[in-house]
Amino acid sequence: MSDLYNRSVPLYYQLENILRSRIDSGEVQPHHRLPTEQELSQEYGISRATVRQALAALVSEGLLYRKQGRGTFVTEKARQTRTVKLTGFTEDLFFQGVKPEIRILEARSVSAPERIAGHLGIPPGIEVTRFKRVRSVEGTALSLMVNHLPPAWGQRISDRDLTQHTMLWVLEEKLRIPLGMIRQSVEAVKADAEIASHLKASVFDPILYIESVVQTVEGRPVEVADTYFRADRYKYTVELIRDRRLAKPAPAR
Amino acid sequence: MSDLYNRSVPLYYQLENILRSRIDSGEVQPHHRLPTEQELSQEYGISRATVRQALAALVSEGLLYRKQGRGTFVTEKARQTRTVKLTGFTEDLFFQGVKPEIRILEARSVSAPERIAGHLGIPPGIEVTRFKRVRSVEGTALSLMVNHLPPAWGQRISDRDLTQHTMLWVLEEKLRIPLGMIRQSVEAVKADAEIASHLKASVFDPILYIESVVQTVEGRPVEVADTYFRADRYKYTVELIRDRRLAKPAPAR
DNA sequence: TAGTGGTCTAGACCACAAT
DNA sequence: TTGTGGTCTAGACCACTAT
Numbered sequence: 001m002s003d004l005y006n007r008s009v010p011l012y013y014q015l016e017n018i019l020r021s022r023i024d025s026g027e028v029q030p031h032h033r034l035p036t037e038q039e040l041s042q043e044y045g046i047s048r049a050t051v052r053q054a055l056a057a058l059v060s061e062g063l064l065y066r067k068q069g070r071g072t073f074v075t076e077k078a079r080q081t082r083t084v085k086l087t088g089f090t091e092d093l094f095f096q097g098v099k100p101e102i103r104i105l106e107a108r109s110v111s112a113p114e115r116i117a118g119h120l121g122i123p124p125g126i127e128v129t130r131f132k133r134v135r136s137v138e139g140t141a142l143s144l145m146v147n148h149l150p151p152a153w154g155q156r157i158s159d160r161d162l163t164q165h166t167m168l169w170v171l172e173e174k175l176r177i178p179l180g181m182i183r184q185s186v187e188a189v190k191a192d193a194e195i196a197s198h199l200k201a202s203v204f205d206p207i208l209y210i211e212s213v214v215q216t217v218e219g220r221p222v223e224v225a226d227t228y229f230r231a232d233r234y235k236y237t238v239e240l241i242r243d244r245r246l247a248k249p250a251p252a253r
Numbered sequence: 254m255s256d257l258y259n260r261s262v263p264l265y266y267q268l269e270n271i272l273r274s275r276i277d278s279g280e281v282q283p284h285h286r287l288p289t290e291q292e293l294s295q296e297y298g299i300s301r302a303t304v305r306q307a308l309a310a311l312v313s314e315g316l317l318y319r320k321q322g323r324g325t326f327v328t329e330k331a332r333q334t335r336t337v338k339l340t341g342f343t344e345d346l347f348f349q350g351v352k353p354e355i356r357i358l359e360a361r362s363v364s365a366p367e368r369i370a371g372h373l374g375i376p377p378g379i380e381v382t383r384f385k386r387v388r389s390v391e392g393t394a395l396s397l398m399v400n401h402l403p404p405a406w407g408q409r410i411s412d413r414d415l416t417q418h419t420m421l422w423v424l425e426e427k428l429r430i431p432l433g434m435i436r437q438s439v440e441a442v443k444a445d446a447e448i449a450s451h452l453k454a455s456v457f458d459p460i461l462y463i464e465s466v467v468q469t470v471e472g473r474p475v476e477v478a479d480t481y482f483r484a485d486r487y488k489y490t491v492e493l494i495r496d497r498r499l500a501k502p503a504p505a506r
Numbered sequence: 507t508a509g510t511g512g513t514c515t516a517g518a519c520c521a522c523a524a525t
Numbered sequence: 526t527t528g529t530g531g532t533c534t535a536g537a538c539c540a541c542t543a544t
Contacts, residue, residue, distance in 0.1 A: 010531080010532060010533090011532080011533075012532080012533090030472065031471065036509080036510065036511080037510080037511070038509095038510090046533080046534085047533060047534045047535065047536095048534090048535085048536095049302075049532095049533070049534070049535090050532080050533060050534080052511090052512090053532090053533095055511095060313070062433065062434045062472075065433060065470040065471060065472075066510095066511065066512095067510085067511080067541085067542080068510070068511045068512065068540065068541050068542075069509075069510050069511065069540075069541035069542035069543075070509095070510065070511080070541085070542060070543080071509090071510060071511075071542095072510090072511080073471065075433070075434075075470075075471065075472035076468070076471060076472030076473055077433075077434060077468065077472040179495050180315065180318060180328070180330075180494065180495055181315045181328075181330060181492055181493065181494050181495065182492070182493045182495075183490065183491070183492050183493075184490065184491050184492075184493065185488045185489065185490040185491075186439050186461070186488060186489040186490070186491075187441075187461060187484060187488040187489075188440075188441035188442070188459040188460055188461040188462075188482075188484035189441070189459055189484065190459055204457070206441040206442055206443050206459040206460075207441055207459075208439070208440065208441040209441075215329075215330065217318040217328075217495075218284065218318060218326065218328065218329060219283065219315075219318075219328035219329030219330040220329055229441075231440060231441035231442065235438045235439060235440040236438065236439040236440075237436065237437065237438040237439070238436070238437050238438075238439075238491055238493075239434055239435070239436050239437075240434065240435045240436075240437065240491075241433065241434050242432050242433055242434070242435075242470075263512080263513060263514090264513080264514075265513080265514090289528080289529065289530080290529080290530070291528095291529090299514080299515090300514060300515045300516065300517095301515090301516085301517095302513095302514070302515070302516090303513080303514060303515080305530090305531090306513090306514095308530095319529095319530065319531095320522090320523085320529085320530080321521065321522050321523080321529070321530045321531065322521075322522035322523035322524075322528075322529050322530065323522085323523060323524080323528095323529065323530080324528090324529060324530075325529090325530080
């Protein structure tokens, strides 16, 4: 019927986007059945394997679920808030319609503390580049960010980069580093004097502390980011999607 | 060469496990190249499409990365700590070799507070089942857990279930509910009197608070879990894996 | 029994990287 | 030029669900 034409974009990806927008627009409601694989295959003039590739991506995003013998359905969640995944923290805010202002407190070379060196896979004491920034929204301080990265990369980053963009944007788009996994650990801590002063909080106020280790696709550490959030103005959210894989080999329950 | 035989388990899944164990055992080191798709296809007597399905799963797990024209490689991360994904929080601890003791403080029906009702998609004031538990490790209180779920399910859960298993285990294995997405939000809060007394902490001590909304594959809310961790004894970790998808349609930068 | 998704095959051509 | 992964096709058979 309505074939996919743009051959510079993979067919499965075009279909993904079509189905995504059908879902976003509400044309297909939660719990409603999608056309079958065969129908989609015929409607768009592509093979069933290609249809399956598109559907698999949407399932792993949590937009669709499938039942063998029944069909493919839209998740209830599909129309709710869509969380952003693995983008800069700042994007979370952008998506809420606020524009954070970023002020740079420090950008210099320091000798790597043990924890940083450990994460970066370098000997302690080696020089690394450290950035300290404060992010504010509507004039109120929200978070203190401390980034450590190897000087080879750190020296190629300008102050302007870091007031205009997130560190993740700079790493990917300016330095062209293909990023892979980010490991984050989240803790509740008490504000110390430095954090309290930067965030205009009181000492001993609860602070949400996030340590992020950013890696390349190859798994090589690129950066360690320590972020301190005022607990009253930020919460960290994640969506975890279950791996619905059958056929476990040896159930060690 | 060495064919895959067990036809009750999908071929791609068997290959996944073989490759996983090759990586775990250190037989294939980080950054080393894996056999090509064609070689794997011949070695195990399966088609290239099936090989690709297995490799794709390992890539999405962060164990492998692929470069067009170069090959498939093992991630550095592959040999590091493997984080558990989307299991009960208790599993995190089990994997660290500790056995938590769980004590039930309360298991009864209450009228749903607004926040809970909102998450569960029911009118406020409706009866829901509430469980309160304290989890301790080696005699020291670690966390306070408060679970709310619709009575239809809550009443089928015994005290014994909840001292022996995680709530997620009970939902999946006992109640046989296929779980899909879990949305968690993490905050730093101050301990109030109740939390402080249960966790043997001081009022105003920092507490890591996690609100989890558990859903079925269909996206229907099943449970809201509020967990309060002593900040000095727990941190929350996640691994986010970048969607390495090219061919963005309209870059709205 | 008919219809759905789940698995699998044996090809083909392309884009990219190394030589 | 060769070899790699990326995309795509046109089938086949199976497992599960509904009727």
